[in-house]
Amino acid sequence: MQFVIAVFRGTVRSGALFGVLLAAQGNYLWRRWRAQAPLTRSQRVAWMQVWVRWVLRVFGVTYTLAGPVPAEGLLVSNHLGYLDIMVLAAAHPSVFVSKIEVRRWPLFGWLAQCGGTIFVQRRTRDDLPAVTTAMAEVLQQGQTVVLFPEGTSSNGEKILPFHAALFEAAVQAKVPVMPAYLRYNTPQGLPEPHAYYWGDAILLPHIAQLLGTKRICAEVVFSAESRVFTDRHAAATWARGVIEELRAARESS
Numbered sequence: 001m002q003f004v005i006a007v008f009r010g011t012v013r014s015g016a017l018f019g020v021l022l023a024a025q026g027n028y029l030w031r032r033w034r035a036q037a038p039l040t041r042s043q044r045v046a047w048m049q050v051w052v053r054w055v056l057r058v059f060g061v062t063y064t065l066a067g068p069v070p071a072e073g074l075l076v077s078n079h080l081g082y083l084d085i086m087v088l089a090a091a092h093p094s095v096f097v098s099k100i101e102v103r104r105w106p107l108f109g110w111l112a113q114c115g116g117t118i119f120v121q122r123r124t125r126d127d128l129p130a131v132t133t134a135m136a137e138v139l140q141q142g143q144t145v146v147l148f149p150e151g152t153s154s155n156g157e158k159i160l161p162f163h164a165a166l167f168e169a170a171v172q173a174k175v176p177v178m179p180a181y182l183r184y185n186t187p188q189g190l191p192e193p194h195a196y197y198w199g200d201a202i203l204l205p206h207i208a209q210l211l212g213t214k215r216i217c218a219e220v221v222f223s224a225e226s227r228v229f230t231d232r233h234a235a236a237t238w239a240r241g242v243i244e245e246l247r248a249a250r251e252s253s
Contacts, residue, residue: 006213006214007212009211009212009214010208010209013059013211013212014208014211016058017055017058020051020058021110024051024054025110027051031047041095041143042141042143044114044115045089045094045095045115045143046093047114048093048114048115049089049092049093051111052086052089052115053090056086056087058211059083059210059211059213059216060213060214060216061083061087061215061216061217061218062216062217062218063219063220064217064218065091065220065222066219066220066221066222067180067221067222068224069091069222070176070178071144072139072143072144072175073139073144073177073226074139074145074147074167074169074173074176074177074178075088075144075145075146075178075180076147076148076162076167076177076178076179076180076239076243077146077148077179077220078148078154078156078181078182078243078247079153080153080154080182080183080184080195080196080197080198081195081197081198081201082105082197082203083184083197083210083216083218084153084182085098085112085146086111087218088180088182088220091220093143093144094143094146095117095138095145096112096145097117097118097147097148097166098112098117098148099119099121099122101122102119103117103119107207118131118134118135118145119131122151128165128166131166131169132168133169135147135166135169136172136173140173145169147167149162149163149166149236149239149240150162150163152198153198154196155193155196156184156191156196159240159244159247161240162239163236164233164235164236164237165232166232167232167233167239168232170228170229170232171231171232174228175228176228177229177238178226179223179225179239179242179243179246180220180221180222180243181221181243181246182218182221183219183247183250184216184217184218185219186215186217187214187215187217192216192217194209194213195210195213195216195218219250221249223242223243225242
């Protein structure tokens with residue numbers, strides 16, 4: 001019976017998701033027409049915040065925020081899957097750094113591209129200087145940039161090693177690095193594995209499963225501490241340590 005309910009729920013939500021995406025596309029095109037010019041990155045992230053909140057509603061995802069939500073700087077977080085981007089974008093207008101493969105994903109690739117995401121090629125370091133420069137420019141404009149320095153998603157059992165290269169953008173822009181810890185729970189407070197997109201998971205079946213899940217509670221804990229660094233490796237080491245502490249505190253609570 002639960003399977004039948006999940007299928008029915010997923011079917012209804014699929015229709016709702018199609019409607020939201022259609023409305024989002026229409027709104028984006030209308031904004032471009034009204035501006036008579038391409039939207040600025042700040043306009044695009046503001047647009048994205050509005051529509052990811054609608055997408056989260058369709059998925060049945062609610063979120064809670066603890067700690068000071070950063071107004072600007074480089075926000076770094078652990079990475080559990082594609083929901084992370086929508087949850088953090090809903091919490092605060094932000095520019096995201098994502099692997100270039102996401103641009104070709106159905107649904108999320110279009111949202112990410114329209115939302116001003118900076119894409120990076122993971123398999124080569126050739127474009128790192130250009131990506132770092134683009135991030136630094138956005139940071140110097142007073143916007144928040146979100147980076148998932150693990151470089152891939154996980155099942156949340158541990159914080160993976162951080163890649164330090166893109167922390168250089170915060171060093172160049174002389175802005176603070178701000179750690180955050182993210183996790184997903186059931187309404188009863190237990191870990192919600194359906195939210196994690198990692199390993200060998202396939203996107204479309206995972207989306208279908210997620211649409212059939214009754215409710216998911218995302219929790220974001222922002223560190224009360226932020227720091228400006230002159231060395232990217234020190235920044236990465238410190239940020240990972242803080243996120244480990246945030247994780248340990250939440251797991252023991």
